[in-house]
Amino acid sequence: xxxKILSIKDLVIHYETDEEVVEAVNNITLEIGRGQVLGLVGxxxxxxxxxxxxxxxLLPARVGHVIQGSIELEGSDLxxxxxxxxxxxxxxxxxxxxxxxxxxLNPVKTVGDQIAEVVLLHNKCSKAEALKRAQDMLAMVGIVxxxxxxxxxxFSGGMKQRIVIAIALACEPDLLxxxxxxxxxxxxxxxxxxxxxxxxxxxxGTSMILITHxxxxxxxxxxxxxxxxxxxxxxxxxTEQVFDNPKHPYTRALYKSIPSLDKDVERLEVIHxxxxxPSDLPTYCSFCDRCTEKKGICAKGDPKVVEVEAGHxxxxxxxxxxxxxx
Amino acid sequence: xxxxxxxRILLLIPILLGVSAIIFALKTVTPGDPARQILGNQATEEQxxxxxxxxxxxxxxxxQYVKYIVGVxxxxxxxxxxxxxxxxSEIVPRLGTSAKITLGAVAIGxxxxxxxxxxxxxxxxxxxDSLVLVISMFFQSVPEFVVALVLIMIFAVSLHILPAxxxxxxxxxxxxxxxxxxxxxxxxxxxTRSSMLEVLGEDYIRTARAKGQTEGNITYxxxxxxxxxxxxxxxxxxxxxxxxxxxxxxxVFSVPGVGKYxxxxxxxxxxxxxxxxxLMIAIILxxxxxxxxxxxVLIDPRLKTTIISGGSKKTKKAKAA
Ligand SMILES: Nc1ncnc2c1ncn2[C@@H]1O[C@H](COP(=O)(O)OP(=O)(O)OP(=O)(O)O)[C@@H](O)[C@H]1O
Ligand SMILES: [Mg+2]
Numbered sequence: 001x002x003x004k005i006l007s008i009k010d011l012v013i014h015y016e017t018d019e020e021v022v023e024a025v026n027n028i029t030l031e032i033g034r035g036q037v038l039g040l041v042g043x044x045x046x047x048x049x050x051x052x053x054x055x056x057x058l059l060p061a062r063v064g065h066v067i068q069g070s071i072e073l074e075g076s077d078l079x080x081x082x083x084x085x086x087x088x089x090x091x092x093x094x095x096x097x098x099x100x101x102x103x104x105l106n107p108v109k110t111v112g113d114q115i116a117e118v119v120l121l122h123n124k125c126s127k128a129e130a131l132k133r134a135q136d137m138l139a140m141v142g143i144v145x146x147x148x149x150x151x152x153x154x155f156s157g158g159m160k161q162r163i164v165i166a167i168a169l170a171c172e173p174d175l176l177x178x179x180x181x182x183x184x185x186x187x188x189x190x191x192x193x194x195x196x197x198x199x200x201x202x203x204x205g206t207s208m209i210l211i212t213h214x215x216x217x218x219x220x221x222x223x224x225x226x227x228x229x230x231x232x233x234x235x236x237x238x239t240e241q242v243f244d245n246p247k248h249p250y251t252r253a254l255y256k257s258i259p260s261l262d263k264d265v266e267r268l269e270v271i272h273x274x275x276x277x278p279s280d281l282p283t284y285c286s287f288c289d290r291c292t293e294k295k296g297i298c299a300k301g302d303p304k305v306v307e308v309e310a311g312h313x314x315x316x317x318x319x320x321x322x323x324x325x326x
Numbered sequence: 327x328x329x330x331x332x333x334r335i336l337l338l339i340p341i342l343l344g345v346s347a348i349i350f351a352l353k354t355v356t357p358g359d360p361a362r363q364i365l366g367n368q369a370t371e372e373q374x375x376x377x378x379x380x381x382x383x384x385x386x387x388x389x390q391y392v393k394y395i396v397g398v399x400x401x402x403x404x405x406x407x408x409x410x411x412x413x414x415s416e417i418v419p420r421l422g423t424s425a426k427i428t429l430g431a432v433a434i435g436x437x438x439x440x441x442x443x444x445x446x447x448x449x450x451x452x453x454x455d456s457l458v459l460v461i462s463m464f465f466q467s468v469p470e471f472v473v474a475l476v477l478i479m480i481f482a483v484s485l486h487i488l489p490a491x492x493x494x495x496x497x498x499x500x501x502x503x504x505x506x507x508x509x510x511x512x513x514x515x516x517x518t519r520s521s522m523l524e525v526l527g528e529d530y531i532r533t534a535r536a537k538g539q540t541e542g543n544i545t546y547x548x549x550x551x552x553x554x555x556x557x558x559x560x561x562x563x564x565x566x567x568x569x570x571x572x573x574x575x576x577x578v579f580s581v582p583g584v585g586k587y588x589x590x591x592x593x594x595x596x597x598x599x600x601x602x603x604x605l606m607i608a609i610i611l612x613x614x615x616x617x618x619x620x621x622x623v624l625i626d627p628r629l630k631t632t633i634i635s636g637g638s639k640k641t642k643k644a645k646a647a
Contacts, residue, residue: 058535091538098536103529107628108551117547118537151627167537 005175005207006055007031011069013047013054013231020279024050026231027069029305032175032224037201037208039218039239041254042228045275048211049099051228052177055209056096057086073175092122095168096177100184101161105152111138111163112148115170122171137166141196158189165197172204179211194221215258219243227251230276230286233305237312247314249293285317297322334616338609343395345608349601350391356595359383363595364407381407398605404598406591413602417584421606423493424576424583427502428569434507436561439514444553446515447522448545458515466512474505474578491580502579506568517560518553525552555626562618566611 013025024047032038040048053059055071071078098104115134135145141162152160182190198221201208210221218225225242227235235248246252253271273290288298297317306319317323361377378384403413446458482490489498526549534544572585584603591599623629
C-alpha cells in the first residue's frame with residue numbers, strides 16, 4: 001500500500017452559471033501522506049472549499065463541475081466512482097467538517113440522532129447501539145453524553161462545532177477534511193477545538209486536510225502546507241520549508257501581513273490590489289498584478305511549478321531559467 | 327404549555343366582542359324592521375309593535391348588545407327570527423356539515439399540493455416541474471363556482487355517478503370537497519416547492535450528504551419536516567378560510583352548512599342567526615389558529631422555548647471537558 005492516502009492530479013473545477021464560468025480550481029496537484037496533516041491556506045475565494053467539496057463529491061449540483069483531473073483515495077479514483085460507491089466512502093473513509101457550525105446541524109433532529117445516523121449508515125448495528133456510540137462521541141468531544149436528546153439550538157456555537165466534529169469522527173474516517181473549523185468561533189474556543197482535534201487526530205492516526213487562512217494554526221497543527229492563490233497551489237512543502245524559507249512572493253507577502261509579537265514593526269504590510277476575478281483569470285501569472293518582485297516575463301506567460309528543494313515546490317518565474325537578465 | 331393555551335383562549339374575548347359589536351352596528355343602520363319581516367305584510371301595526379317589544383328591539387342598542395353578550399356567556403345565542411328555534415341548535419349540525427367538507431377539501435388540497443410540490447422541487451427545471459406548475463395554476467385561476475359547475479356537468483349530468491346537489495348520501499360530499507380542494511392545490515404546491523428548495527440548499531442537507539446518506543432518506547428524514555413548517559401555517563389559514571368562506575360553494579351545491587345558513591339569514595334579516603353564525607366561525611378560527619401554533623411546536627423544537635415562554639425551563643449546563 002502506498003504511503004499516500006490521497007493524491008490529487010491536475011484537478012480543474014469550474015462553476016458554470018448562466019452569466020459566467022468561475023474557474024475556482026485550476027490544475028492543482030497535491031498529495032497527503034497517511035496519518036499526516038496538510039494545511040491548505042489562502043485568502044478568501046482562493047478555492048479551498050471548492051477543492052474540499054470536489055474531493056467529497058459534493059460540488060453544488062448542476063453548477064459545479066470537475067473539468068479534468070483525478071482524485072485517488074488509496075489508488076482508486078473517486079471521480080470515476082458511482083453515486084453508490086461515493087456514498088459508502090463519504091462519512092466512513094472521508095469525512096468533512098464544514099465551515100459554519102451554526103447551520104451544519106438539522107434544527108429539527110436531536111444531536112444524538114444526527115450522530116447516530118452516520119453510525120447506522122456505515123455499521124451493521126441497532127439504533128440503540130448507534131445511540132450509545134453517539135453518546136460516547138459526545139463524551140469524547142467534551143459534551144455531557146446525557147445531552148444527546150437535546151436539539152442543536154440548545155447548544156452554543158462552540159458546542160455545535162464539537163458536535164459537528166463528533167459526527168465527522170463517529171466512523172473513524174481515514175481522512176478528515178476540516179474546512180476552517182474554528183473561524184466562526186471566538187479565540188479561546190478556537191484553541192480548545194484545535195487542541196481537541198489534534199489530540200483525536202494523533203490518537204486515531206487520521207490523515208487530515210486542514211483548511212484555514214490562519215498561518216498560526218498551520219504552524220501549530222500541520223506537517224505540510226499548501227498555499228492556494230486564485231485556484232492554484234503556488235507553494236507547497238513541509239511546514240518548516242514553507243515557513244522558514246518561503247519561496248513564492250505571495251507566501252512572503254502573507255507572512256508580512258500577519259502581526260507578530262517578537263518583531264517590532266511599525267505597521268503591517270498589506271498585499272495591495274485585489275484577488276483577480278476567477279471568472280476572468282489572466283493568461284499570465286495570476287499573482288503578477290499584485291506582485292512586488294515581478295519582472296517583464298511575469299506578464300508574458302504562466303509560470304510552471306518548480307521544485308526549489310526536495311519536496312518544496314513554488315509556481316513562480318523566479319526559479320525558472322528565463323528569470324536571469326529579463 | 328397550559329398557560330399558553332389559556333392565554334390564547336382569553337384572546338377570544340376581545341375578538342368576539344369586536345365581531346358582535348360590528349354586526350350589531352350593521353343591524354341598526356340597515357333599513358327594514360325585523361319584526362315586520364317576521365310577521366309579514368298582513369300584520370297590523372299593533373302586532374308589529376308588540377313583536378318589537380317582545381324581541382326587545384325598542385331597547386337602546388347598547389342594552390340589546392349587553393343582553394346579547396350576557397346570553398352568549400350562558401350559551402344562549404338567541405332564537406332564529408324565522409323558525410323560533412335556538413340559533414345554537416340550528417348551527418351546530420350545520421357546522422358539522424361544513425367542517426366535513428372543509429376537512430375533506432383541505433386534505434385533498436394539502437395532500438395533492440404537497441406531493442406535487444415535493445415532486446417539482448426534486449425535479450426542478452425539468453418538464454415535470456413546468457407541468458406541475460401549469461396544472462396547479464390552472465385550478466387556481468379558474469373561479470371555484472366554474473369548477474363546481476364543470477364538475478356537476480361531468481359527474482352529475484353526463485355520468486350520473488354523483489348527485490348534483492344536497493348531501494343525502496355520502497357521495498354528495500365529494501364534489502364540494504373536490505371543488506375547494508382543487509382550488510387550493512396551487513398554493514400548497516407553490517409553498518411546498520419553494521420551501522423544499524430552500525431547505526435542500528441548507529447546510530445541514532450537505533452535512534447529511536457528507537455522511538453518505540441516500541437522496542431518498544435526505545428528502546424524507548432531513549428535508550420534509552423542515553419543509554412542512556410554512557405548509558402547516560397555510561393549512562391553518564385555509565382551514566379557516568374555507569370554513570368561513572363556504573358561502574358560494576354551499577349555495578351552488580345546496581349544502582346545508584354554516585355558509586348557506588348565514589347567507590339565508592342575511593337575506594331574511596335574521597340577525598340572531600347571522601350573529602350566531604359569525605361568532606361561531608370566529609371562535610373556530612381562533613381555535614384552529616391555536617391548534618396550528620401547537621402543531622408548529624411539535625414540528626419545530628426551536629419554538630418550544632420561544633413561543634411558549636413561561637414553560638418549564640431546563641437549566642442544563644454543559645461541562646466542557
Ligand atoms: N456555487 C457557486 N457558484 C458560483 N461560484 C462559486 C460557487 N461557490 C464558490 N464560487 C466561487 O468560487 C471561488 C472559490 O470559492 P471557495 O468557496 O472555494 O473559496 P474559499 O477559498 O473556500 O474561500 P473562503 O476562505 O472565503 O471560504 C470564489 O470565487 C467563489 O465566488
Ligand atoms: Mg471556504
